[in-house]
Amino acid sequence: MTQDRAEEFVDGLRQAGLRLTPQRMAICRVLAHSDAHPTAAQLYAQLRNDFPSLSLATIYSTLNTLSNLGFVYELGNAGDGQKHYDPDTAPHANLICTRCHQIRDLDDSALGSVSQRVAKRSGYQILGARLVYYGVCPACAKRRVR
Template sequence: MADPQDRVDKMIHELKEHGFRVTPQRLAVLKILAASHGHPSVEMIFERIKPDFPTTSLATIYKTVNLLKDLREVVELDFSGESNRYDGNKPYPHPHLNCTKCKSIVDADVDGLTELAQHLAKKTGYQILTHRLDFFGICPRCQETQ
């Protein structure tokens, strides 16, 4: 896990670099994303911001998250039928373990993916820009509690 403070600083830098303001709402959002406890959804970020900024609207969170995604400071994990989840701590593709019961998402430790992508690119002629590897199952905690 990268140091959340470093990530916050990097994100602030990128925003300023591209002429975007660092508003209190944005700062609150990117702090949560930089720590990325459990890969939050927009809704989760919204809930955690409410106490500090009760007037912030969901649309603002969406816009901020998408802005950071465009700046490549946040990775989006999209799931149709459920809310998308976001990772601002490791803003590059990496594998995840998804619990289908409690909906938790944790990083999985697998390497060689980048090399594999390069190999595939060479073999198929595709210009590969990103990838995604997800495992779905039941986490140990959910197995205990049935």
């Protein structure tokens, strides 16, 4: 992701009427430059030293607004009891390991054509799609064999 993506997030918050505090802008920057699928607690841990006045409530509020605006997806629970967020809203699948709870992206250009076929068959204007696979990642499978 890029600086342009961070600016899109910030513009979305501005349009939603939220004040553009340094904390909110930092949340946007971290998300826009992340390939991870962070939780609110992970974002808080990453930013709290730079922003001592930052609260989890600010992070949740910002994530909720970005989700409502379609800038991030709520992935929900990855088996670790926490809600994860995906800043990559382009068509792709997510792979969630049921053992270590790591989330990975699977870029699959075929997903775009699936959405087009669904739109054509259903008459729906497709606004987005999410595909999540659950399984055991190679690292966990290897540890299990030993």
